[in-house]
Amino acid sequence: MRRPRPAGDLEGVHVTQQQAGETPGFGPDLVEVFGPSQQDGGPELVQLLTPEGERVHHPEFDLDFSADQLRGFYRDMVLTRRIDTEATALQRHGELGIWAQLLGQEAAQIGAGRALRPQDYVFPTYREHGVAYCRGVNPLDLLGLFRGVDQGSWDPAENNFGLYTIVIGAQTLHATGYAMGMQRDGVVGTGDPDRDAAVIAHFGDGASSQGDVNESFIFAASYNAPVVFFCQNNQWAISEPIERQTRIPLYQRALGFGFPGVRVDGNDVLATYAVTQAALQRARDGQGPTFVEAYTYRMGAHTTTDDPTRYRLSDDLERWKLKDPIARVEVYLRRNGLADDDFFEAVQQEANDLGHTLREGCKALPDPQPLSIFDHVFTEMTEELEQQREGFDAYLASFEGAHR
Incomplete structure (x- = not known):
């Protein structure tokens, strides 16, 4: 059962401009953006599209999005969700040994995935199916992992997307080391947009409590490594609520290590894209690491072996369903005449075709030699x-x- 947050746990937590400005490596333009408290629903939560589908603006992270981009985000999220639902169904039918669901986290993953440049490198956990999709990894390769017939045979060099990491938080150290290697290879801070590169490490709120993650923060800060730590705070470390893991918002931990942090609405694909793009560019320019906390919610189970009804309230789930990342983009597209029924039907048909491909392809995966x-x-x-x-x-x- 989820326990209520003790009064005052997150109240009064605020980093002043003077405190932020005294931290080495912080430019004055970053103090206002990355310093203030950004509590859930507070004014500093970076958001560009409300749950009701209304476009809002942010003084530091606002971008102009074309109609094609918006339709592309919608399509990406729908197809990613279909991968997730089909994989869950396949596991229920005994075709997969297990599956780590991402239901509700599509915007966080698509926004971060589409903000990448080809030369950037991704270190995922085991739930970044949307990011893998953005990097061109065949979804059947993901299913092969969870079916137990593949040891992770996709070529990381082909997509600049590392293999899934089961050891919680270990990939953040890998990411930091790789980023330090980029520095020594001379592909950081050259001013060439086709050359400068950055690394992004994905992990969850539970992993933020791991020693490996905190050690990676220390190394990244000490060496000014071009790495973005992207935390999908889905409120649950399996069955442990976020209130049991931290007394302050997760993004504020970054300041203690000497680099900026920002909290973004993780159910807002536009805001996630804008914030991740800015953090990656900061890393490519040689300004060091950034912590991005994508504030979202795991609407499904931790994995298909988990029963979330044993530890969380149905009211929480219903409240977060009203913030569905796909629904808010659809509302915006329809309200502004940027997509018609033909578009939505075409995307749905593409999702159906993808589902069929995944079902048949999964069953046809050969046993490994x-x-x-x-x-x-x-x-x-x-x-x-x-x-x-x-x-x-x-x-x-x-x-x-x-x-x-």
Whole structure:
């Protein structure tokens, strides 16, 4: 059962301009944006599209979006949600061993994913299906992981999208190290938009309590690494509510490590895109790390083995359904005459076609060849690994002989 937030837990938390300005690396233009308290529903929560589908403006993060961009965001989120619902159904039918749902977090993932440039690099957890979609990873590759027939064989270099990380928070250290490597490769702060690159690390509110994450903050701040820490605060670390994890908003932790943080409406794809774009550009320019807290809600379960009715109230879920990220974009498109019924029907048909492809494709995924596990350990086969492979091959051959 979710316990109410103790009165005053998040009240009075405010970073003054003087305090923020004293922190090395903070430019004066960042103090107002990244310093103030941004409590849920407060005036400093970065939002460009309200839950009612009304366009609002922000003094620092406002952007102009074309009709094509808005329709593209809508399509991306609908298709991403379809991937999620189909995978959940496949797991219920015994075709997947497990699935980590993203229902309700589509805007956070699509906004962040579309803000990337081709040369940027992504380090995901195990729930970034929308970001993977944006980077061109075949959804069937994701299903193969959860079906247990794939060890993560997509080529990270092809999409600049790392393999899913199961060890909670470990990817933030990987991301920071990779970002430090970018610095040494001379692809940060050159002023060339086709060359300068940044790294983004995705993790959840629960992972923010891990030591690895906090260690990555220290290294990133100390070396001014070009990395964006993108936290999808979906309010639950499995069954642990956010009130049990922190006494202040998560984004404010960044200031203690020496870099800025910002809280964005994670159900607003426009705001998420704008904030992530700004944070990535700041990193590419050589201004160091940023913490982005995408304030959202996990409307589904943590995974398909989880029963959220055991620990959260249905009222919370119903309240967040009114903030659905897809519905607010649809309302805006319809209200402003930017899309008609033909468009929405076409997107729905595309989603149906995708669903069919996923269902049939998942069932047709081949079982892996046992020896293929050795193919993705090192770029070049080592002598020791070759010996292990030969030994395993001989072991498998002994079973084949027994059947002859």
